[in-house]
Amino acid sequence: MIKVLIADDEDLVRSGLRTILSSAGDIQVVAECDDGAPVAEQVALHRPHVVLLDIRMGSTDGITALRRLMALPEPPAVSMLTTFDVDDYVREALRLGAAGFLLKDTEPVHLVKAVRDLARGGAVLDPKVAARLVHAVADATRAAEPARRLLEMLSDRELEVVGLVGEGLSNAEIGHRLHLSEATVKGYVSAVLGKIGAANRVQAALVAYRGGLIA
Numbered sequence: 001m002i003k004v005l006i007a008d009d010e011d012l013v014r015s016g017l018r019t020i021l022s023s024a025g026d027i028q029v030v031a032e033c034d035d036g037a038p039v040a041e042q043v044a045l046h047r048p049h050v051v052l053l054d055i056r057m058g059s060t061d062g063i064t065a066l067r068r069l070m071a072l073p074e075p076p077a078v079s080m081l082t083t084f085d086v087d088d089y090v091r092e093a094l095r096l097g098a099a100g101f102l103l104k105d106t107e108p109v110h111l112v113k114a115v116r117d118l119a120r121g122g123a124v125l126d127p128k129v130a131a132r133l134v135h136a137v138a139d140a141t142r143a144a145e146p147a148r149r150l151l152e153m154l155s156d157r158e159l160e161v162v163g164l165v166g167e168g169l170s171n172a173e174i175g176h177r178l179h180l181s182e183a184t185v186k187g188y189v190s191a192v193l194g195k196i197g198a199a200n201r202v203q204a205a206l207v208a209y210r211g212g213l214i215a
Contacts, residue, residue, distance in 0.1 A: 008054040036065030077118040100124035123200035147211030166208035
């Protein structure tokens with residue numbers, strides 16, 4: 001059973017997420033928080049595999065809560081909950097180790113899949129927000145030259161894969177697009193992350209954007 005903690009200061013958002021996730025037979029919402037302050041304590045108490053964490057909350061925002069979670073001996077996988085107005089918090093969340101960014105109105109089937117992927121150690125990036133995210137956190141200069149040098153280390157197929165990662169596609173979707181098995185795509189993604197020194201798919205998407213691989 002995948003255990004999930006939801007932290008969001010909007011009752012309606014928490015209720016909606018809980019309803020969607022509880023409908024999946026392998027997911028259990030073990031705790032909820034309406035502020036970032038108690039999140040680390042609740043994680044220590046309930047030991048969730050995945051935390052869905054609103055970026056902006058009341059007295060203690062999601063970034064502060066994320067920083068505390070990442071300091072735990074065995075932190076859970078954390079996906080930030082955001083809206084289309086991606087902001088400066090995103091850069092800090094990436095630096096601290098967020099494993100994903102999901103829209104609060106993510107389609108139910110995609111939300112459930114994202115939680116499963118996070119529990120398996122993957123990273124998730126909602127396709128609807130992918131382009132806005134990489135634009136929002138990229139430097140004004142795009143840091144083009146360093147990123148291009150990293151991309152030059154990749155094979156043609158690896159470039160195709162990281163470009164599609166940058167568009168927010170899952171391994172299964174990339175496999176369908178390139179006529180490859182999901183396992184093969186997973187291998188390519190792992191190779192790409194290692195070659196360019198990216199901690200997760202979101203960071204790989206940033207390199208692809210900064211290097212001009214995606215517009």
